[in-house]
Amino acid sequence: KNEVEQSPQNLTAQEGEFITINCSYSVGISALHWLQQHPGGGIVSLFMLSSGKKKHGRLIATINIQEKHSSLHITASHPRDSAVYICAVAYGGSQGNLIFGKGTKLSVKP
Amino acid sequence: GAGVSQSPSNKVTEKGKDVELRCDPISGHTALYWYRQSLGQGLEFLIYFQGNSAPDKSGLPSDRFSAERTGGSVSTLTIQRTQQEDSAVYLCASSTRDSSYNSPLHFGNGTRLTVT
Numbered sequence: 001k002n003e004v005e006q007s008p009q010n011l012t013a014q015e016g017e018f019i020t021i022n023c024s025y026s027v028g029i030s031a032l033h034w035l036q037q038h039p040g041g042g043i044v045s046l047f048m049l050s051s052g053k054k055k056h057g058r059l060i061a062t063i064n065i066q067e068k069h070s071s072l073h074i075t076a077s078h079p080r081d082s083a084v085y086i087c088a089v090a091y092g093g094s095q096g097n098l099i100f101g102k103g104t105k106l107s108v109k110p
Numbered sequence: 111g112a113g114v115s116q117s118p119s120n121k122v123t124e125k126g127k128d129v130e131l132r133c134d135p136i137s138g139h140t141a142l143y144w145y146r147q148s149l150g151q152g153l154e155f156l157i158y159f160q161g162n163s164a165p166d167k168s169g170l171p172s173d174r175f176s177a178e179r180t181g182g183s184v185s186t187l188t189i190q191r192t193q194q195e196d197s198a199v200y201l202c203a204s205s206t207r208d209s210s211y212n213s214p215l216h217f218g219n220g221t222r223l224t225v226t
Contacts, residue, residue: 041219098153100155
């Protein structure tokens with residue numbers, strides 16, 4: 001059974017700080033997603049990656065297939081980045097069958 | 111609108127009643143997914159439709175749950191004889207193909223189901 005572990009569970013930062021959220025999984029995967037869930041509940045897909053690194057604005061996602069680990073970085077954090085960040089992995093034949101981490105609740109203080 | 115649309119946004123039902131939740135995916139998206147998020151729990155996979163292939167139903171928690179997708183577009187998730195533990199936010203997502211490579215998921219705003 002594939003387990004997805006995220007750390008930290010909760011994170012409080014000051015505006016401008018560099019933030020890292022980690023995700024580890026236990027078996028080989030075909031893709032990994034980083035999702036953002038806003039306080040109102042809406043979910044937005046931030047990244048989907050199967051290798052290497054992706055960057056979008058102030059967000060960077062990396063994945064190390066050998067170590068079964070991914071990180072989400074936020075540079076120059078802002079209060080509007082406050083949300084729950086969720087890691088999810090797809091493995092096996094069904095790409096839609098995602099296993100989700102429990103999420104990291106980020107609060108960025110002005 | 112261009113996004114994934116779910117209806118109703120909220121549903122309160124009595125234990126034992128049947129409910130139907132609807133999802134309109136983004137036009138042209140061949141892959142459609144149902145997930146649920148229970149209070150205090152993470153997201154969990156329910157069912158996945160990809161084109162004309164047989165759906166992956168491996169996440170459905172019991173035979174009270176079923177889903178169909180008509181014409182490759184709209185999907186309905188049906189819960190029969192609802193139980194209190196079915197209370198959750200049911201989320202639908204779609205993508206242009208399966209959730210791999212450059213086909214990110216687009217989520218709807220969910221249906222909050224409360225079983226009393």
